[in-house]
Amino acid sequence: MIDEPGGVIVALADPTRRQLLDLMAARGEVTATTLAEALPVSRQAVVKHLAVLDAAGLVSRSRAGREVRYAVRPEALNATARWMAGLATEWDRRLARIKRLAEEA
Amino acid sequence: MIDEPGGVIVALADPTRRQLLDLMAARGEVTATTLAEALPVSRQAVVKHLAVLDAAGLVSRSRAGREVRYAVRPEALNATARWMAGLATEWDRRLARIKRLAEEA
C-alpha cells in the first residue's frame, strides 16, 4: 500500500534520471562521464542520479579498470510495473464492492 | 522515452499521496476534510495533494452540495503500469541486441 518497490517510483520521477535511463538503454554499458557529455548537467550531477538509480535497482554498476560502467536493469522496472498493475486491480475490486454495497441498500 | 504518462509517476512519488490513494480506495467517495482527519497533515495540504492526483487523472472530483467528493480512478494507474511494462520490454530487447552485436565481433 504505502510501500513502493524500493524507491523505483521516486527514482523515475526525475526527468534527468529518465533521460539517463534512455541513454543507457540505447548505448548499453556507459560511464558517468560519457553520460554527462550528452546532458546539460555536470558529471557530478550524473553521478548522484546514478547512485539513486543504483539504490533503486534500476541500473547495475561494474568496474573496468579505472572506469565505472553503468547499464539498465529491466527487472526492477518490470517488478514495479507488476506491482502497479496489481494495485490497479485491487482498486477495481474495492470500487466494485463499494458500488455493490451501495446498490444493496 | 522521456515522457511519462501525465504526471502519474510524479504523483505517486510522494508517500502522503499514496496514503491518500489507499484511504480513498478503501472508503470510496470521501471529502478532503475527512481524509485530513486520518492523516497527520492539514486539510490544505490534503487539498493540494488531491489537486496533483486529479491533474494526473488518478482521482475523480464530484461536487455534492457544499462538499467535494474524491475517488480513485484505476484507469490512469493501469495505463502507467502498461507503459512501464512496455518500457521494460524495450530495455530487454535493446540489451539483447547489444549483447548479440558484441558476440558477433
Add this chain to the structure above:
DNA sequence: CCAATGTGCAACTCTGAGGTTGCACACAAT
C-alpha cells in the same frame, strides 16, 4: 616518469514541493 583522463569526496547554492496559518465565502440545519 609524467601527462592525461576518469573517479571520489566535500562544501556550497538555490529552487520548488510539501506544509502551515489565517481568513473569506458557500451551503446546511435547527
Add this chain to the structure above:
DNA sequence: ATTGTGTGCAACCTCAGAGTTGCACATTGG
C-alpha cells in the same frame, strides 16, 4: 437568522534534492 461545517484563496515558512565548483586520488598511455 445564526450557528456550524466544508471549501477556496493567499501569503508565508522550511527543507530536501538537483545542481555546481574545487580538489584530491586512481589508473592508463606515451
